[in-house]
Amino acid sequence: MTANFLDREATIAPPGYNRFLVPPAALAVHLSIGQLYAFSTFNLPLSRLIGLSKSAPGDWTLAQLGWIFSIAILVLGMSAALFGRWVETAGPRKAMFVAALCFGGGFLVSALGIAEHQIWLLYLGYGALGGCGLGIGYISPVSTLIKWFPDRPGMATGMAIMGFGGGALIAAPLSIFLMDHFKTQTSNGVLEAFIVMGIVYFVYMSIGALAVRVPAADWKPEGWIPSAHPRKLVTSSNVSVDAAWRTPQFWLLWGVLCMNVTAGIGVLGQASPMIQEMFTGRVTPAAAAGFVGLISLFNMGGRFVWASVSDYIGRRATYMVFFVLGMILYALVPTTGRLGSITLFVSAFAIILSMYGGGFATIPAYLRDIFGTMHVGAIHGRVLAAWAAAGVLGPVLVNYIRQSQIDHGVPKAQAYSVTMYIMCALLFVGFLCNFLMRPVSERRHYVEADAAALAAGSSK
Amino acid sequence: MMMLRFVVLWLLAGLPLIWGISKTLQNALKLFQ
Numbered sequence: 001m002t003a004n005f006l007d008r009e010a011t012i013a014p015p016g017y018n019r020f021l022v023p024p025a026a027l028a029v030h031l032s033i034g035q036l037y038a039f040s041t042f043n044l045p046l047s048r049l050i051g052l053s054k055s056a057p058g059d060w061t062l063a064q065l066g067w068i069f070s071i072a073i074l075v076l077g078m079s080a081a082l083f084g085r086w087v088e089t090a091g092p093r094k095a096m097f098v099a100a101l102c103f104g105g106g107f108l109v110s111a112l113g114i115a116e117h118q119i120w121l122l123y124l125g126y127g128a129l130g131g132c133g134l135g136i137g138y139i140s141p142v143s144t145l146i147k148w149f150p151d152r153p154g155m156a157t158g159m160a161i162m163g164f165g166g167g168a169l170i171a172a173p174l175s176i177f178l179m180d181h182f183k184t185q186t187s188n189g190v191l192e193a194f195i196v197m198g199i200v201y202f203v204y205m206s207i208g209a210l211a212v213r214v215p216a217a218d219w220k221p222e223g224w225i226p227s228a229h230p231r232k233l234v235t236s237s238n239v240s241v242d243a244a245w246r247t248p249q250f251w252l253l254w255g256v257l258c259m260n261v262t263a264g265i266g267v268l269g270q271a272s273p274m275i276q277e278m279f280t281g282r283v284t285p286a287a288a289a290g291f292v293g294l295i296s297l298f299n300m301g302g303r304f305v306w307a308s309v310s311d312y313i314g315r316r317a318t319y320m321v322f323f324v325l326g327m328i329l330y331a332l333v334p335t336t337g338r339l340g341s342i343t344l345f346v347s348a349f350a351i352i353l354s355m356y357g358g359g360f361a362t363i364p365a366y367l368r369d370i371f372g373t374m375h376v377g378a379i380h381g382r383v384l385a386a387w388a389a390a391g392v393l394g395p396v397l398v399n400y401i402r403q404s405q406i407d408h409g410v411p412k413a414q415a416y417s418v419t420m421y422i423m424c425a426l427l428f429v430g431f432l433c434n435f436l437m438r439p440v441s442e443r444r445h446y447v448e449a450d451a452a453a454l455a456a457g458s459s460k
Numbered sequence: 461m462m463m464l465r466f467v468v469l470w471l472l473a474g475l476p477l478i479w480g481i482s483k484t485l486q487n488a489l490k491l492f493q
Contacts, residue, residue, distance in 0.1 A: 169480030290491035
């Protein structure tokens with residue numbers, strides 16, 4: 001009975017169903033898993049489980065704890081790629097529920113690790129199990145939303161993926177509140193915070209799973225007629241996931257996402273020290289934290305705004321804006337430092353980070369335009385591996401080049417200049433990938449008769 | 461019934477987000493103080 005209830009068939013919406021009931025279901029999942037970006041709030045308390053006020057012998061080091069986030073990101077990319085096809089066949093409710101079990105369960109296994117002081121349980125819990133929840137949860141509502149909003153796929157997926165950006169804005173103050181609430185003379189409250197968050201996120205994501213519905217196969221928005229002359233890069237055919245990743249278009253889009261994310265993610269991780277070092281003595285650590293918060297807001301808002309804009313100007317044009325405007329802004333950043341203009345510096349990074357978020361949110365609709373709706377969730381899962389690659393490349397570029405500059409006697413305030421110009425070069429590579437995008441060759445299109453013949457052949 | 465469901469779901473998704481945004485904005489204002 002449970003299996004039936006979770007199946008795709010059980011989630012088909014009745015006639016007259018309001019499609020705007022689906023985005024909040026997707027948001028419930030993305031707002032939860034977006035907690036990932038606020039995981040660093042736990043790092044310091046986890047490094048003081050024994051010493052409480054400061055690290056004591058036997059306490060975990062920050063380097064050891066850093067692996068939890070890295071494993072989670074890595075498993076996110078891998079599970080999105082591996083389980084994408086399963087998510088498509090199982091349907092959004094089952095996928096969201098499995099994501100809720102993995103993500104909530106990851107917190108609880110980690111809580112056991114904290115209680116027993118066994119770090120491998122945190123790697124296994126939040127890193128591996130939670131990472132699976134992140135990957136499955138991230139892709140689970142995407143194709144459903146695209147099917148509900150064929151007239152506005154960018155806006156619909158942008159709304160959900162905005163939740164991933166907003167999740168950290170909720171999780172950071174929530175984690176601090178919970179740790180303060182449970183703090184005693186013998187505990188810093190992190191164990192109890194993990195248990196509560198595991199349960200809260202499981203329940204919240206399960207509500208999303210219960211609320212989600214898929215449209216009937218022949219459903220169309222009322223009064224909507226597909227354009228007789230769609231844009232050149234918008235297909236009305238489908239490409240299967242296995243055929244898609246053998247096309248140059250898949251790898252060009254992989255490059256587009258990877259370059260856009262690399263340029264943003266390195267800055268996001270180093271935003272606080274960067275503004276303090278570029279404006280020495282003028283920006284306090286508290287103000288730098290405010291800067292991080294501000295660009296996080298733009299990262300979140302950009303997801304909805306840019307993805308919605310892409311419905312009007314087209315996906316390729318939207319990424320052209322990201323790459324060209326991004327190159328101009330990155331090239332201007334060292335000048336804002338030399339001018340001593342904090343306002344210009346903050347404005348430049350606010351726009352850059354809005355385009356970083358926009359890149360994530362626009363990619364599902366771009367994939368739908370190029371490969372059709374049939375396997376868009378699974379293809380999206382495979383493209384997300386670019387995120388994992390960028391997650392390594394971006395911070396490494398920013399940190400190592402900065403250090404190399406300082407080692408060569410460059411003042412700290414100017415140590416980021418070379419990095420900014422390298423970001424321009426990366427964005428230029430992304431620009432080229434986007435520029436080269438063409439429709440997929442017709443011989444790659446999915447034909448029902450071919451698939452049936454293939455299935456009959458393989459069953460013999 | 462559909463309207464009630466619409467309101468409840470959007471409140472469930474929107475209220476935590478608004479709370480998170482307001483907390484973030486409080487911090488962000490420190491940048492300009």
